[in-house]
Amino acid sequence: MVEPSAAVNAADADAALWGLLERDPLFELRLAGAEGAFAGPWANPEPSPPVSPPPSLPPGVASRGEELLDIAARSADDPDVADAASAAGLDAVLAGALEAVLNAEVLAEGLEEEPEALGDPWTDGELRIALARAIVAQALRAADERLDGTWACDGDHRDALVAALVAALGGSDRGGVGRAVGRFGLSVALRLGATRPLERRRSALTEASAPAAGDVLRYLARGEELRGFLAEAVHAAGGPVVLVAHSLGGIACVDLLAALRLPAVELLVTVGSQAPLLYELDALPLLPFGRSLPPSFPRWVNVYDRRDLLGHVGAGVFPGRVEDRVVDNRTAFPRAHSAYFGNRAFYSVLDEVLP
Incomplete structure (x- = not known):
């Protein structure tokens, strides 16, 4: 994993991550699928040595990814989610964003993957956060399209909606849903140029x-x-x-x-x-x-x-x-x-x- 340099603080890395998510709301979920996070039935929050692949799930038993998506499909009805979406001005686009993310090909592909031997597996809480952020990023893009401009949503309202979604999905197994950057998201944001955003994103x-x-x-x-x-x-x-x-x-x-x-x-x-x-x-x-x-x-x-x-x-x-x-x-x-x-x-x- 790439460690953040002294020149990049958590707030800058957070902004860099959201800059990536607003261009590709499925960015973190693609990473989760690439690392086999959806299929594995484990939840180990600490890095550990590589282990043997876990056995296949019994017939009729849903993987944690399938369970998560089933809960996510009902999350827009949660009162706290509805209140946070209204405060952010995203209530009119949240249901459509939720549907778009849950029907994304990357999720379907991730759920079809067989569990892999991972040295640093994603926790359930990290998956919930990644899914919540994807839904909010998709909602922001939909609001921009409706406005034919840039919707005026600041980081606090955005993160309040992420936190409400994470809670509706089952909660986080680590603190700081709103302001902290996930360990995987921070690493990749830095690898993709959080320290040099203007050079990397000049065209955009x-x-x-x-x-x-x-x-x-x-x-x-x-x-x-x-x-x-x-x-x-x-x-x-x-x-x-x-x-x-x-x-x-x-x-x-x-x-x-x-x-x-x-x-x-x-x-x-x-x-x-x-x-x-x-x-x-x-x-x-x-x-x-x-x-x-x-x-x-x-x-x-x-x-x-x-x-x-x-x-x-x-x-x-x-x-x-x-x-x-x-x-x-x-x-x-x-x-x-x-x-x-x-x-x-x-x-x-x-x-x-x-x-």
């Missing part, structure tokens, strides 16, 4: 960020209409206004407030925004590089996640004028760019800064 990351980049480029070329819309909305609101602006919205708001005095705006909260970067590139239409923010510019709180490749810090770019607040969405990019709005930590920042 480019594809994921292209729509946002296209919107930004369009704004830089023809942004008058959006700035005009924002100014009219502020005037129509009348009294004290707080602008909460995500991504491109943050760029447009910074640009607008740097050029137009809008005294009704008391606070600007940018979320996962590229405004500081574009300023440094001298690319903001109304705020050239080197020009300071005007005295009329409101208080500016900038929220970012370090795994959000489209979110940038601002305090070093505009000293004394920007308050950077980091939150951890506990998920990989591109979901990290949308997950702020499913993250309780983000709303805690809003509770703190709202006038």
Whole structure:
């Protein structure tokens, strides 16, 4: 097994694993099938020397994999699972995700395998966790397809649903279902490049960020209409206004407030925004590089996640004028760019800064 290096902590490895699962929800289950985990009737949580293959199961006796799938088919009816799915906004897609995973060819193939002599067999709890994560990853993909975008589900809501599914499947034989990475998942995530995710996933990351980049480029070329819309909305609101602006919205708001005095705006909260970067590139239409923010510019709180490749810090770019607040969405990019709005930590920042 590959041990995590000092440069890769559990949180980064967890995000790397989910980055793999969101591209292939059956990733861990494929690994389990390759290692013969579904067929074996044993459950040994500790590494042990290789042993002789166990005898075949008696006729009519289900393997642990078959028993697990039978329980999983009923898991969507569990009240705790339903509550967790609703909190994550995945209740409408959970049943379909469950069906897709349980009907996956990799599971059928795994159940047909004969038990093998394994030196480090998967425990029952690890199988339950792998199956639960596959179901949730499939649900996230289905939610993305429905939205035709990236569903705003952070790591805490995602892991709460995984934990509820694991409990419905029979529980875990180790602690830390939500935040810990399975010993097999961590090992493989590291082998596949958790320490160098940008180099390994350049094509996928480019594809994921292209729509946002296209919107930004369009704004830089023809942004008058959006700035005009924002100014009219502020005037129509009348009294004290707080602008909460995500991504491109943050760029447009910074640009607008740097050029137009809008005294009704008391606070600007940018979320996962590229405004500081574009300023440094001298690319903001109304705020050239080197020009300071005007005295009329409101208080500016900038929220970012370090795994959000489209979110940038601002305090070093505009000293004394920007308050950077980091939150951890506990998920990989591109979901990290949308997950702020499913993250309780983000709303805690809003509770703190709202006038």
